[in-house]
Amino acid sequence: MIKFEEISPSDFFYRNKEIAGFENPAKACYTIVREFLENSLDACELGGFLPEIEIYMKSVNIEEKRLRIKVIDNGIGVPHDKIPLAFGKILYSSKYVLRQHRGIFGLGGKMAVLYSQITTNNPFRVISATPNNGYISFYELKIDILRNEPIILKRSKIINQNGWHGLILECEFIGDYLLSKKKIFEYLFQTSIAVPYARIYYQDYEGNALLFERKTDKIPPIPEETLLHPKGVDLEMLKRLIKINPNLPLNRFLAKNFQRIGQKAAEEILKLANIEFEKPVSKLTEEEIVRLYNVMKSYPFKRPSANSLSPLGESFAIGIKETFNPEFLSYDMREPSSFEGHPFIVETAIAYGGDIPIPEQNEINLFRFANKIPLIYDSYNDVSMKVIKNINWSIYKLNIYQEPIAFFVHICSTKIPYKTLGKEYIANQPEIYKEIELSIRKNARLLSAYINKKRIIEYQKIRYKYLKEYIEKIANFACILANEDPKKIKNNIVKLVEINDAS
Numbered sequence: 001m002i003k004f005e006e007i008s009p010s011d012f013f014y015r016n017k018e019i020a021g022f023e024n025p026a027k028a029c030y031t032i033v034r035e036f037l038e039n040s041l042d043a044c045e046l047g048g049f050l051p052e053i054e055i056y057m058k059s060v061n062i063e064e065k066r067l068r069i070k071v072i073d074n075g076i077g078v079p080h081d082k083i084p085l086a087f088g089k090i091l092y093s094s095k096y097v098l099r100q101h102r103g104i105f106g107l108g109g110k111m112a113v114l115y116s117q118i119t120t121n122n123p124f125r126v127i128s129a130t131p132n133n134g135y136i137s138f139y140e141l142k143i144d145i146l147r148n149e150p151i152i153l154k155r156s157k158i159i160n161q162n163g164w165h166g167l168i169l170e171c172e173f174i175g176d177y178l179l180s181k182k183k184i185f186e187y188l189f190q191t192s193i194a195v196p197y198a199r200i201y202y203q204d205y206e207g208n209a210l211l212f213e214r215k216t217d218k219i220p221p222i223p224e225e226t227l228l229h230p231k232g233v234d235l236e237m238l239k240r241l242i243k244i245n246p247n248l249p250l251n252r253f254l255a256k257n258f259q260r261i262g263q264k265a266a267e268e269i270l271k272l273a274n275i276e277f278e279k280p281v282s283k284l285t286e287e288e289i290v291r292l293y294n295v296m297k298s299y300p301f302k303r304p305s306a307n308s309l310s311p312l313g314e315s316f317a318i319g320i321k322e323t324f325n326p327e328f329l330s331y332d333m334r335e336p337s338s339f340e341g342h343p344f345i346v347e348t349a350i351a352y353g354g355d356i357p358i359p360e361q362n363e364i365n366l367f368r369f370a371n372k373i374p375l376i377y378d379s380y381n382d383v384s385m386k387v388i389k390n391i392n393w394s395i396y397k398l399n400i401y402q403e404p405i406a407f408f409v410h411i412c413s414t415k416i417p418y419k420t421l422g423k424e425y426i427a428n429q430p431e432i433y434k435e436i437e438l439s440i441r442k443n444a445r446l447l448s449a450y451i452n453k454k455r456i457i458e459y460q461k462i463r464y465k466y467l468k469e470y471i472e473k474i475a476n477f478a479c480i481l482a483n484e485d486p487k488k489i490k491n492n493i494v495k496l497v498e499i500n501d502a503s
């Protein structure tokens, strides 16, 4: 007999750890650092606080590879009664709204604590205080995997004496630190490029301590929440919205739930779909919903608003300059664009010289970021790598494999088309591909012009040096030929060389 059963979301992720970046003890170790750090950065930025984050990696038992991680931030914290669900219920998140943030599915931090529990069977600890709230909350929690519910083991509140706000998370897990260390360092290093307004301190049990100092006090503006763009909606979503607002007349329903639909557009859409304007949405038939959906797909709406996005802007250039001290840097931000109803902005930079290394054999120096997260793994499958490889660099007279050139690409969007839940590389989405290409080409032209000029100046210098050495002889020959005073000819030649040199 075939047996059917239903499993909870936490059970699903328990059985399929690898899709969220926990496929082996080394990757798990890296993913845990990353998810906690990303949650902390999101929490600081949402409150407009300059991030101060400390991460401690301790060893509990070297042979068993049992580690303990503690992350401290100064973000907005989680309200007392929401803590158990925020950390103990998979797919529970404050980030389902349409706004750019690092988290995507209400999954990352919780997968980390779930992983901690299944490898050590120990509870995890959360200490949190929200701003301007008189107390600090302490929790010791576990997750009931089968029911996808938090289990509260301990909980208490104490008076917040000095107004601290933020969150401290601590858990034990089995992980291969030695194998993941390099990637963790690289991840922190690249985070400090994209988030130069953060101060990040990392310390491990081997005695390594990394401090990434804040390089600027300017935090990019906090993105706003936006409504869905009609093109980003599928039939299922449309039906859910109808269920939430059953009594609204159709024209009001459209204007209230979607951006870019005003009264006039709503009427035009309903006319095209041949549905009565004032009909309450709950009275729509299945066919009418499908007709409405089809018109919404083809109607020429304006592009989605980009208010919900937070590009790095000036911070990106500061982060790159302070980190690599390049001889030349060209930065470019594209105008907002969109795919499937989601707005996105591409920013790229090309840096040359300074501390930029010459790439290793046949490699390309490419630093990828998405919603301010560095992407470290799988660069060869990423859309940015495809763009760079497909450009014919000889037209820019640049050898990207052998010169100290580095590319930086940041994509921000309310939906990043990651190929995997582990958020490691971005799919080859045609609109995104095009924007990256245009931006990189613009920077490439400027770098090409800079290097060209540099080559000309160097050539002039060599020429000048050479001419200076032989100027006496040239003047003597010339005066014999021209029957002139050698002194005058020499002065004229010097002037000519100097003019060329200055040009």
Ligand code: ADP
Residues within 6 Å of the ligand: 035, 039, 040, 043, 073, 075, 076, 077, 078, 086, 087, 092, 093, 094, 095, 102, 103, 104, 105, 106, 107, 108, 109, 110, 111, 166, 167
């Ligand atoms: P996601 O980040 O995708 O929403 P997580 O499981 O990582 O999922 O986090 C769940 C929720 O817990 C977040 O949406 C956020 O509201 C809250 N949270 C997690 N970490 C922090 C933190 N350091 N400070 C404040 N809130 C946090």
Ligand code: MG
Residues within 6 Å of the ligand: 035, 038, 039, 102, 103, 104, 107, 108, 109
């Ligand atoms: Mg998260």
